[in-house]
Amino acid sequence: MKGIIFTEFLDMVEDYYGLAVVDEIIQKSEGVSDGVYTSVGTYEFNEILSLLVALGEVVSKDIQELLYVFGLYLFNSLRIAHPEIIRSYKKPMPLIAAIEDHIHVHVKKLYPDAALPSFLILEKSEFKLVMVYKSARGLYSLAHGLIVSAFEHYKEEVNVQFEILKEDGSEVKFTVVSHA
Ligand code: HEM
Structure with missing residues (x-):
């Protein structure tokens, strides 16, 4: 999955929930990139899923609603x-x-x-x-x-x-x- 999807996802989390939640979901998810993404890079699709699932847990929201x-x-x-x-x-x-x-x-x-x-x-x-x-x-x-x-x-x-x-x-x- 393209990096722009990751960078925008983390920007959204920061805008709506703050930097502490960004840090928390990066720690909770088993991303190999440790939350460091560039918009032109390409990363595993599973990584965005892990971040999404972690966000759902942290903010108690359904995955489909977050998507x-x-x-x-x-x-x-x-x-x-x-x-x-x-x-x-x-x-x-x-x-x-x-x-x-x-x-x-x-x-x-x-x-x-x-x-x-x-x-x-x-x-x-x-x-x-x-x-x-x-x-x-x-x-x-x-x-x-x-x-x-x-x-x-x-x-x-x-x-x-x-x-x-x-x-x-x-x-x-x-x-x-x-x-x-
Ligand atoms: C409203 C119109 C659009 C819809 C409904 C749409 C839909 C989607 C969906 C659902 C995905 C996720 C991949 C998947 O489901 O398999 C995706 C990926 C993507 N789309 Fe679109 N898209 C739209 C417009 C655009 C526009 C305007 C751009 C860029 C100028 C764009 C660029 C991308 C990129 C870069 C990806 C990521 C591909 C990857 O990660 O490998 N899309 N699009």
């Missing part, structure tokens, strides 16, 4: 780190519909070793998008937060529903309906 909140936070971090990608979209729905064919394609050029999910579009119109998130990493709540945050960025109202198709979260159907 969702991290998705909300992460969209702004990615937008600031890569403004050229976001700038080409005037509205959020076309942006979400283009994750697979444009945004993550671009990400793969920037970070060739990125491990990205796939999004299979089942239905697409101006105000409605139905797509299936697929990834062995099962980070669908992160995707949920990223989608909601993208709409917030453009100040558009949205309703996002999801249906877990595979119990391990590796396939999840999203229905995104905008009210703009």
Whole structure:
């Protein structure tokens, strides 16, 4: 998993819970990197899971809820780190519909070793998008937060529903309906 995910995750923990909690979760988790990450480095996926589980224990929150909140936070971090990608979209729905064919394609050029999910579009119109998130990493709540945050960025109202198709979260159907 790319370092930018780790650096932003720890920044979020610091912003919301303070540095003491950052130190505590790094100590609690069995990360081989000891909490030292660079945004261009690549680290074991298990490391982010350990940090997430440790945070859930320390702040008594559900992992999916924490991933969702991290998705909300992460969209702004990615937008600031890569403004050229976001700038080409005037509205959020076309942006979400283009994750697979444009945004993550671009990400793969920037970070060739990125491990990205796939999004299979089942239905697409101006105000409605139905797509299936697929990834062995099962980070669908992160995707949920990223989608909601993208709409917030453009100040558009949205309703996002999801249906877990595979119990391990590796396939999840999203229905995104905008009210703009
Ligand atoms: C709202 C739109 C987006 C959604 C829903 C989305 C979804 C996701 C999800 C769920 C992951 C976690 C990996 C997995 O599930 O297998 C991911 C990874 C990633 N995404 Fe996106 N993404 C979005 C936009 C972007 C943008 C705008 C950028 C950068 C400019 C970006 C860059 C990345 C990077 C760097 C990773 C990490 C890959 C790795 O760790 O190897 N994404 N994305």
